[in-house]
Amino acid sequence: MIPGSFEYHRPASLDDAVGLISSLGDDALLVAGGHSLIPMMKLRMALPEHLIDLQDVQSLKSISIDGKKVSLGAMVTQSELIASDALCKVCPIIRETSLQIADPQIRNLGTIGGNVANGDPGNDMPAIMQVLGATYLLTGPNGEREIAAADFYEAAYFTARSEDEILTAICFDAPATGHGSAYLKQKRKIGDYATAAAGVILEMSGDKCSAASIGLTNVGDTPLLAEEASAILVGSSLDDDTIKKAIAAARAITDPASDGRGPREYRTHVAGIMVQRAIALARTRAA
Numbered sequence: 001m002i003p004g005s006f007e008y009h010r011p012a013s014l015d016d017a018v019g020l021i022s023s024l025g026d027d028a029l030l031v032a033g034g035h036s037l038i039p040m041m042k043l044r045m046a047l048p049e050h051l052i053d054l055q056d057v058q059s060l061k062s063i064s065i066d067g068k069k070v071s072l073g074a075m076v077t078q079s080e081l082i083a084s085d086a087l088c089k090v091c092p093i094i095r096e097t098s099l100q101i102a103d104p105q106i107r108n109l110g111t112i113g114g115n116v117a118n119g120d121p122g123n124d125m126p127a128i129m130q131v132l133g134a135t136y137l138l139t140g141p142n143g144e145r146e147i148a149a150a151d152f153y154e155a156a157y158f159t160a161r162s163e164d165e166i167l168t169a170i171c172f173d174a175p176a177t178g179h180g181s182a183y184l185k186q187k188r189k190i191g192d193y194a195t196a197a198a199g200v201i202l203e204m205s206g207d208k209c210s211a212a213s214i215g216l217t218n219v220g221d222t223p224l225l226a227e228e229a230s231a232i233l234v235g236s237s238l239d240d241d242t243i244k245k246a247i248a249a250a251r252a253i254t255d256p257a258s259d260g261r262g263p264r265e266y267r268t269h270v271a272g273i274m275v276q277r278a279i280a281l282a283r284t285r286a287a
């Protein structure tokens with residue numbers, strides 16, 4: 001299908017982009033890689049009168065790692081995340097997750113900012129950003145503010161971002177040296193959104209788990225941070241009984257729709273399997 005007509009804007013700086021979105025109001029939408037928005041426009045589920053393309057805003061395109069502090073500019077593409085050895089060294093779960101998003105063509109244009117700002121529960125990065133305890137930086141006409149990824153998602157396609165704000169960066173502390181992580185995603189075919197997926201970051205102290213964080217993708221209206229399941233693992237040796245309890249706690253917070261990916265009971269079941277396998281893999285990767 002052909003999208004509705006719109007006026008195209010291509011600001012060269014963040015200030016210009018903020019000026020445009022402030023003056024054009026809710027008739028305007030930002031476009032980054034376009035791989036979520038353009039399909040919605042073709043389906044006429046999004047009908048902006050103005051599109052503000054962020055491609056020329058160079059200040060949004062850098063990956064910065066300063067000691068433990070990591071900052072990802074909103075316009076960094078999924079391919080650039082994969083290509084960054086420095087990022088992979090401190091936080092390998094980002095590369096592992098990016099590689100499971102869509103296909104190389106989409107990853108060459110799709111951005112981390114678009115992926116987390118979109119609010120689609122099928123997007124893979126939001127749960128990972130919650131697991132990492134990330135903060136999103138938003139800039140609008142009233143200046144800059146921060147919001148935790150854990151507080152950003154309100155419902156499918158509804159977030160705490162106001163219409164005149166631009167997500168500029170995603171910031172987090174790299175997990176501790178020696179941590180283990182894994183992102184496991186069951187999907188119907190390569191390039192598909194998850195039937196259910198789980199991201200896990202673990203720290204071990206001897207044979208005891210000293211820290212754990214578990215997130216779930218596409219088994220609710222929002223990404224889910226499985227805090228109770230994570231707490232169950234801490235202090236344990238990740239024995240079978242503890243893992244069973246953690247899986248039950250993770251399944252208890254899911255609320256997937258029955259759809260082409262399967263009935264809700266199946267998707268809840270798969271979420272538990274992804275949690276189990278991601279814990280096991282993260283455990284083997286932890287030093």
Ligand SMILES: Cc1cc2nc3c(=O)[nH]c(=O)nc-3n(C[C@H](O)[C@H](O)[C@H](O)COP(=O)(O)OP(=O)(O)OC[C@H]3O[C@@H](n4cnc5c(N)ncnc54)[C@H](O)[C@@H]3O)c2cc1C
Pocket residue numbers: 029030031032033034035036037038039054074075100101102103106109110111112113114115117118122123124125165166167168191192193194
């Ligand atoms: C066939 C197909 C399969 C896919 N499979 C997956 C998958 O398995 N997993 C997955 O995670 N994704 C998947 N995607 C989505 C893809 O990863 C998108 O690229 C991504 O979700 C959105 O990034 P984008 O840069 O393309 O954003 P856009 O499509 O440009 O924008 C998405 C939304 O975010 C808003 N936005 C963009 N940038 C900003 C910003 N800086 N500040 C505020 N708002 C902003 C836009 O206004 C829009 O509402 C798939 C897409 C396709 C077409």
